Amino acid sequence: xxxxxxxxxxxxxxxxxxxxxxxxxxxxxxxxxxxxxxxxxxxxxxxxxxxxxxxxxxxxxxxxxxxxxxxxxxxxxxxxxxxxxxxxxxxxxxxxxxxxxxxxxxxxxxxxxxxxxxxxxxxxxxxxxxxxxxxxxxxxxxxxxxxxxxxxxxxxxxxxxxxxxxxxxxxxxxxxxxxxxxxxxxxxxxxxxxxxxxxxxxxxxxxxxxxxxxxxxxxxxxxxxxxxxxxxxxxxxxxxxxxxxxxxxxxxxxxxxxxxxxxxxxxxxxxxxxxxxxxxxxxxxxxxxxxxxxx
Numbered sequence: 434x435x436x437x438x439x440x441x442x443x444x445x446x447x448x449x450x451x452x453x454x455x456x457x458x459x460x461x462x463x464x465x466x467x468x469x470x471x472x473x474x475x476x477x478x479x480x481x482x483x484x485x486x487x488x489x490x491x492x493x494x495x496x497x498x499x500x501x502x503x504x505x506x507x508x509x510x511x512x513x514x515x516x517x518x519x520x521x522x523x524x525x526x527x528x529x530x531x532x533x534x535x536x537x538x539x540x541x542x543x544x545x546x547x548x549x550x551x552x553x554x555x556x557x558x559x560x561x562x563x564x565x566x567x568x569x570x571x572x573x574x575x576x577x578x579x580x581x582x583x584x585x586x587x588x589x590x591x592x593x594x595x596x597x598x599x600x601x602x603x604x605x606x607x608x609x610x611x612x613x614x615x616x617x618x619x620x621x622x623x624x625x626x627x628x629x630x631x632x633x634x635x636x637x638x639x640x641x642x643x644x645x646x647x648x649x650x651x652x653x654x655x656x657x658x659x660x661x662x663x664x665x666x667x668x669x670x671x672x673x674x675x676x677x678x679x680x681x682x683x684x685x686x687x688x689x690x691x692x693x694x695x696x697x698x699x700x701x702x703x704x705x706x707x708x709x710x711x712x713x714x715x716x717x718x719x720x721x722x723x724x725x726x727x728x
Contacts (some may be wrong), residue, residue: 434475436508439501441468442480446498450487451582506571510705514723521709522551528564528576528628529556531652532672533696537593538577540723545716552709562625568699575700575711578626586702592717593696593724596671597631600677600683611639618645618664620655627694632667635691656682669694 455462475482480494490498493496529538546554552650557564557573564576569586580588580647599608601617608614621629636643647664650656652672655720659666660681667687676682686692698717700710 435472435653436457436504438468438472439504439654442472443498443501443505445481445488446490446493446494446501447468448487449489453487459645474693502570511629513707514705517705518552519708521549521707521712523616523709524553524555525707525709526557526573527713528567528573528578529558529562530564530577530579530658531622532628532669532697533577533593534558534728535652536669536671537696537724541607541720544720544723545713548716549709549712552712556711560622561627565699568701571704574707575713576612576699577662577696577698580695580697582699587699588702589697589699590714590717591695592721595671595694595696597628597666597667597687597692597694598670598673599655599665599667600659600673600682600684601665601688602681604662605683607683611635611688612641614643614665615641616644618647619643620649620658620664620666622649622655623648625651627679628667628669631694635667636673646717 441454441458441460444457445451448454448457451465451469452462454460456463458465469480475498476493478493479491480497481488481647482491516558522705538556542556545552559567560576564573564578565582565584565587566575567573569584577592580589580591599611600613601608601614618631623630633643645659645664652668653667655666656673656676658664660676670684673682674682677684698714700706700714706714
């Protein structure tokens with residue numbers, strides 16, 4: 434099968450437009466169209482629905498895209514295996530929940546960078562669901578996410594156990610019951626955040642419908658708005674402990690089993706583990722004290 438044609442197909446599929454793919458690949462649009470038509474002829478199937486807004490994959494097209502991703506990932510993996518001389522170097526892309534990145538990882542990342550300066554380490558923050566998909570789709574080499582993770586293609590190892598607490602502004606009286614926050618605005622990360630999911634499960638169990646929910650994109654925004662009296666949130670104790678000590682926030686306990694959550698590190702089971710990732714995983718195992726020093 435023509436790899437060049439597959440690359441063109443992949444680009445059209447991702448951009449949803451032949452004209453956009455032509456600009457992206459710097460090809461003439463008729464050449465893109467011809468390559469797609471040749472591929473459809475070779476496979477004896479229609480890969481795209483054409484419409485005024487661009488293109489949409491057919492069922493067969495979606496199937497081919499999945500295999501195309503695997504083919505190109507396997508090619509890249511082959512290059513990695515052949516070129517890997519067991520010296521950590523090159524790119525390493527790690528995902529992390531923002532709270533973990535802010536509190537747990539700085540010391541570990543600093544140590545890794547000092548020990549392996551030839552590794553180009555990138556840390557991407559986001560919610561658990563996004564990182565799971567990132568690892569599964571080969572966009573991330575590994576990620577720190579919240580349990581439970583149940584997927585046959587993923588290897589996971591527990592690295593941290595977080596204690597979750599409800600937080601309010603410092604002038605808020607102690608909560609006698611979780612129902613006391615029913616009239617509060619809830620400040621949360623966007624959907625896919627494991628802490629938000631835990632909070633929603635707790636409220637559902639208690640039959641509580643929040644008065645209002647506001648989504649925020651950053652940890653600092655949530656902490657700042659809670660401190661200003663805008664509402665309440667649920668975050669790891671390690672994240673808010675300094676603010677509680679400084680008197681800008683008040684924390685309230687959460688009943689079991691919602692008050693604990695484990696952070697795990699995941700990576701693909703079927704993907705070659707380069708020296709850079711091996712050393713990172715080894716450091717996770719050897720330096721758990723660094724990760725858990727904020728408990």
